[in-house]
Amino acid sequence: MTAPAVSAALREAAALLLPVACAACGRPGETLCGACRAVLHPDLRRRRLDDGLEVVSALAFEGPVAAALRAFKQRGRTxxxxxxxxxxxxxxxxxxxxxxxxxxxxxxxxxxxxSRRRGYRPIELLLHHAGVAPLRALRWARATDDQRALGIADRERNLRGAMTVRGDPAGRAVIVVDDIVTTGATLREARRALAAAGAQVVGAVTLAATPRALPARTPPSESPGDSS
Structure with missing residues (x-):
């Protein structure tokens, strides 16, 4: 087990032993109270970026979902x-x-x-608990500015050429996975880097999408994972 995985496992064990509060509303005694947990039921949305990449998002990044996801990423609530x-x-x-x-x-x-600040990799931890082994095929080639402070055009410029690949993903069919999609700039840069290395990027998945990024809901007949 890698050091980040050990750190995340220790954090999860500690959360079972120490007093906790609902990460979304602050109610004591539960990781998430019943009302806040209910909003985590998948509500699949599909969006096609301007480069043709289709993104499937499970939740809307607002209300309890946004509060809980910030706690997961920023406050160590593994x-x-x-x-x-x-x-x-x-x-x-x-x-x-x-x-x-x-x-x-x-x-x-x-x-x-x-990674140093958290001691764990949020997206990989999500994939682990979802029963999927991550393929670490991407890495940052240079530092970038905080995307949250940038507009759409500046986000694209900030990320252009910022990623490269690790290993040899050539010929592999992959889905790019992120926690949140807003403008899609990060997903487009990931696709560019992977495609340049010969990988077949067939789609993208995010846990959540910001309200301005939310497309129409996916009809139930087209969402086989909606009841998972």
């Missing part, structure tokens, strides 16, 4: 990975079954500073 896993799994299954392919999940890598 115990939330289990709560998010069904939604992540539903989006992955929907994306894979639609294409009828055996696909590998390539997570967007955290920055070096983010």
């Amino acid at each position: 115990d939330l990975a289990r709560a998010f896993a069904p939604a992540m799994r539903a989006a992955l299954v929907a994306s894979a079954l639609e294409r009828g392919l055996l696909l590998e999940a390539v997570p967007i890598p955290p920055s070096a500073a983010g």
